[in-house]
Amino acid sequence: xxxxxxxxxxxxxxxxxxxxxxxxxxxxxxxxxxxxxxxxxxxxxxxxxxxxxxxxxxxxxxxxxxxxxxxxxxxxxxxxxxxxxxxxxxxxxxxxxxxxxxxxxxxxxxxxxxxxxxxxxx
Amino acid sequence: xxxxxxxxxxxxxxxxxxxxxxxxxxxxxxxxxxxxxxxxxxxxxxxxxxxxxxxxxxxxxxxxxxxxxxxxxxxxxxxxxxxxxxxxxxxxxxxxxxxxxxxxxxxxxxxxxxxxxxxxxxxxxxxxxxxxxxxxxxxxxxxxxxxxxxxxxxxxxxxxxxxxxxxxxxxxxxxxxxxxxxxxxxxxxxxxxxxxxxxxxxxxxxxxxxxxxxxxxxxxxxxxxxxxxxxxxxxxxxxxxxxxxxxxxxxxxxxxxxxxxxxxxxxxxxxxxxxxxxxxxxxxxxxxxxxxxxxxxxxxxxxxxxxxxxxxxxxxxxxxxxxxxxxxxxxxxxxxxxxxxxxxxxxxxxxxxxxxxxxxxxxxxxxxxxxxxxxxxxxxxxxxxxxxxxxxxxxxxxxxxxxxxxxxxxxxxxxxxxxxxxxxxxxxxxxxxxxxxxxxxxxxxxxxxxxxxxxxxxxxxxxxxxxxxxxxxxxxxxxxxxxxxxxxxxxxxxxxxxxxxxxxxxxxxxxxxxxxxxxxxxxxxxxxxxxxxxxxxxxxxxxxxxxxxxxxxxxxxxxxxxxxxxxxxxxxxxxxxxxxxxxxxxxxxxxxxxxxxxxxxxxxxxxxxxxxxxxxxxxxxxxxxxxxxxxxxxxxxxxxxxxxxxxxxxxxxxxxxxxxxxxxxxxxxxxxxxxxxxxxxxxxxxxxxxxxxxxxxxxxxxxxxxxxxxxxxxxxxxxxxxxxxxxxxxxxxxxxxxxxxx
Numbered sequence: 001x002x003x004x005x006x007x008x009x010x011x012x013x014x015x016x017x018x019x020x021x022x023x024x025x026x027x028x029x030x031x032x033x034x035x036x037x038x039x040x041x042x043x044x045x046x047x048x049x050x051x052x053x054x055x056x057x058x059x060x061x062x063x064x065x066x067x068x069x070x071x072x073x074x075x076x077x078x079x080x081x082x083x084x085x086x087x088x089x090x091x092x093x094x095x096x097x098x099x100x101x102x103x104x105x106x107x108x109x110x111x112x113x114x115x116x117x118x119x120x121x122x
Numbered sequence: 123x124x125x126x127x128x129x130x131x132x133x134x135x136x137x138x139x140x141x142x143x144x145x146x147x148x149x150x151x152x153x154x155x156x157x158x159x160x161x162x163x164x165x166x167x168x169x170x171x172x173x174x175x176x177x178x179x180x181x182x183x184x185x186x187x188x189x190x191x192x193x194x195x196x197x198x199x200x201x202x203x204x205x206x207x208x209x210x211x212x213x214x215x216x217x218x219x220x221x222x223x224x225x226x227x228x229x230x231x232x233x234x235x236x237x238x239x240x241x242x243x244x245x246x247x248x249x250x251x252x253x254x255x256x257x258x259x260x261x262x263x264x265x266x267x268x269x270x271x272x273x274x275x276x277x278x279x280x281x282x283x284x285x286x287x288x289x290x291x292x293x294x295x296x297x298x299x300x301x302x303x304x305x306x307x308x309x310x311x312x313x314x315x316x317x318x319x320x321x322x323x324x325x326x327x328x329x330x331x332x333x334x335x336x337x338x339x340x341x342x343x344x345x346x347x348x349x350x351x352x353x354x355x356x357x358x359x360x361x362x363x364x365x366x367x368x369x370x371x372x373x374x375x376x377x378x379x380x381x382x383x384x385x386x387x388x389x390x391x392x393x394x395x396x397x398x399x400x401x402x403x404x405x406x407x408x409x410x411x412x413x414x415x416x417x418x419x420x421x422x423x424x425x426x427x428x429x430x431x432x433x434x435x436x437x438x439x440x441x442x443x444x445x446x447x448x449x450x451x452x453x454x455x456x457x458x459x460x461x462x463x464x465x466x467x468x469x470x471x472x473x474x475x476x477x478x479x480x481x482x483x484x485x486x487x488x489x490x491x492x493x494x495x496x497x498x499x500x501x502x503x504x505x506x507x508x509x510x511x512x513x514x515x516x517x518x519x520x521x522x523x524x525x526x527x528x529x530x531x532x533x534x535x536x537x538x539x540x541x542x543x544x545x546x547x548x549x550x551x552x553x554x555x556x557x558x559x560x561x562x563x564x565x566x567x568x569x570x571x572x573x574x575x576x577x578x579x580x581x582x583x584x585x586x587x588x589x590x591x592x593x594x595x596x597x598x599x600x601x602x603x604x605x606x607x608x609x610x611x612x613x614x615x616x617x618x619x620x621x622x623x624x625x626x627x628x629x630x631x632x633x634x635x636x637x638x639x640x641x642x643x644x645x646x647x648x649x650x651x652x653x654x655x656x657x658x659x660x661x662x663x664x665x666x667x668x669x670x671x672x673x674x675x676x677x678x679x680x681x682x683x684x685x686x687x688x689x690x691x692x693x694x695x696x697x698x699x700x701x702x703x704x705x706x707x708x709x710x711x712x713x714x715x716x717x718x719x720x721x722x723x724x725x726x727x728x729x730x731x732x733x734x735x736x737x738x739x740x741x742x743x744x745x746x747x748x749x750x751x752x753x754x755x756x757x758x759x760x761x762x763x764x765x766x767x768x769x770x771x772x773x774x775x776x777x778x779x780x781x782x783x784x785x786x787x788x789x790x791x792x793x794x795x796x797x798x799x800x801x802x803x804x805x806x807x808x809x810x811x812x813x814x815x816x817x818x819x820x821x822x823x824x825x826x827x828x829x830x831x832x833x834x835x836x837x838x839x840x841x842x843x844x845x846x847x848x849x850x851x852x853x854x855x856x857x858x859x860x861x862x863x864x
Contacts (some may be wrong), residue, residue: 006212010138025370036807039679068805068807069803069809071797071801072512072677072678072726072797072850073674073677075677075726076677076678076724076725076726079724079726080724083724102811104801106767107728107749107750107751107752107767108726108728108749108770108799109749109767109768109769109770109778110749110769110770110778113769113773113774
């Protein structure tokens with residue numbers, strides 16, 4: 001299993017402290033988001049997701065599990081990426097971890113609507 | 123056959139003599155020598171007596187020296203003053219005196235030889251003089267070249283050429299012309315009266331005029347006398363003669379650029395002389411050299427001027443760019459339009475212009491809103507002047523006309539006539555004159571085809587003048603100012619639209635419901651143009667005694683979010699009016715949202731919607747939570763979330779929407795809120811969170827609905843240090859504690 005990690009294009013912290021890294025893990029393209037994904041961070045996040053989609057990965061995983069904060073901007077990002085993945089016959093997965101991101105998606109009633117990449121907490 | 127040596131010596135044609143003894147007694151003196159000395163018989167007498175007229179010239183002392191030392195003396199040009207025909211005459215002799223020795227080598231006497239070389243010497247002296255003159259000229263040329271190297275302008279070069287060269291040559295007049303616009307332009311003259319040269323300040327280059335001929339052909343024209351003038355240039359001769367001049371040298375100033383492979387004609391020099399003069403070969407060469415030096419210097423000056431001009435253009439360009447950048451920042455500053463324009467006017471002076479003024483179109487009027495000058499007293503002066511003599515709105519090219527018509531006005535040089543024409547009376551004229559207007563450019567503040575006003579830049583006391591580049595710069599500056607004004611106007615417009623929209627998203631007042639206390643709060647994220655997506659509403663249901671409520675949150679901000687928010691609020695009102703149960707109403711809303719969605723613009727909303735039926739002991743709530751933060755029930759100091767979780771709206775065709783029932787008993791309160799409460803973040807990034815809300819509500823047990831709503835909002839605002847990151851909406855429904863006893 002090869003794992004090469006590097007900052008994705010447009011990586012920066014000028015957007016409310018959002019940082020995105022791209023990683024290829026056994027055929028799954030993983031975008032790992034850290035920091036804060038809100039309206040300020042949305043443009044960077046969207047650009048990164050679009051850039052990742054250019055590779056047309058069979059599986060694209062948006063890893064929100066290490067986000068400190070996420071609001072409806074992050075939800076919208078996921079739902080739109082999912083819409084595009086469905087249209088293109090790709091698979092979009094989301095990792096939410098156990099903290100705030102999970103609670104947010106839970107409140108919105110999305111846990112059973114998304115392709116989650118981890119077991120729900122016990 | 124024997125020849126007498128004395129005889130031979132006597133016949134030699136150069137002076138020769140023999141003396142004997144320390145007194146130099148003459149033993150032999152040939153005829154040539156006698157002729158030179160012009161003396162009588164000196165044979166047998168000391169030579170001193172024969173040289174009486176040459177006494178005091180040290181000649182005898184020389185002979186003494188040779189006799190004493192035995193060393194010969196020789197001088198190829200000894201100067202001797204002799205008296206000839208009653209006059210002292212300077213003569214030169216090539217002399218050679220040798221000792222005459224006896225058999226033992228002792229000096230017995232002297233052999234004197236003197237060969238007159240006066241003629242030869244004179245000729246040599248002339249050569250020397252010529253050489254000296256040549257040396258002087260060469261030094262003068264060097265000096266001229268040096269002086270020319272530091273002369274930067276054609277006028278300075280012309281002056282050097284005229285004065286130095288004329289002095290060296292003894293020319294009585296000089297006239298220097300440089301080529302300009304296909305002709306010749308006088309840059310310096312001397313020895314001519316103003317009247318005589320005035321008609322010839324500018325000359326057309328045409329064959330048949332001496333200087334033109336020289337310049338056009340590159341060959342000097344030599345006119346050595348008035349006669350030659352009349353013969354070769356009859357029509358010009360009287361002009362030249364009027365100055366009292368006879369001879370002239372007309373020299374082209376021309377540079378051959380081998381690198382560029384071109385010949386550049388730079389002008390011509392005319393030197394004039396009061397007396398006829400034959401220009402010797404040397405003089406001609408000398409004059410041509412002077413012209414050539416001047417030509418090279420002019421060429422350097424030309425390049426220097428071109429370079430200076432290019433540099434100053436580049437510098438000005440750079441200054442303008444820097445100014446525009448600074449002006450751009452200033453124009454976007456959060457200040458009133460008037461304050462920004464005044465700052466702009468202040469920024470423009472005195473670097474860009476001496477004065478800067480801005481006028482704005484305000485309905486039927488055009489008001490001057492900003493005036494800048496580095497001296498506030500002058501600004502005050504002009505303000506008073508305009509008070510006394512209000513600007514005529516019909517003045518063509520005036521700031522008012524330009525603001526109205528959008529047509530710029532550019533007066534690079536303000537003439538006295540123009541000033542006089544603008545004045546109303548003599549005093550006005552005097553006052554305007556005191557400003558010292560030199561140059562003015564007025565450009566419209568134009569954006570999207572509309573003129574919002576005008577910007578004037580004025581040069582006065584600095585003496586500067588605007589050119590085409592300044593005009594285009596002023597246009598650029600005005601375009602930026604106009605854009606900033608337009609943005610400010612649009613911003614105002616948007617803010618008022620946002621305000622109007624926002625107020626449509628929440629009810630102006632909540633209804634009075636007997637047996638239930640309602641309270642609500644809505645806080646927009648910021649005083650801005652973006653409309654938020656939070657909403658709440660309470661309204662009568664389909665049947666009497668039944669009420670409906672909703673609280674919702676649309677993702678995103680702006681017009682599209684606001685439109686969706688309005689859709690949600692009014693759809694639910696309508697569905698409820700048709701008697702639909704909350705779950706069904708939300709399903710229809712979801713379908714409507716999916717149907718109305720714009721491609722690529724995914725928007726979802728979370729909503730809590732329910733009905734409320736009030737009875738004597740309290741109220742029954744039947745409600746559905748579509749992906750919204752769970753409403754909280756405050757009951758006996760405990761706080762618990764209510765209603766089953768559901769799915770957000772606007773994304774899936776089959777959202778989970780499950781109705782839940784809540785019984786509100788006296789003293790119990792249901793609090794609905796948007797995530798602007800729980801997702802609020804403090805300065806340290808910490809989350810407000812549901813537990814803090816629960817704790818706050820728990821502490822609010824016994825408070826009125828109004829108090830609770832206020833407490834929640836105040837706490838959230840305080841948590842964020844007064845600056846909200848998201849809209850906040852709170853809706854509180856409470857059955858009063860005393861309800862049971864009513």
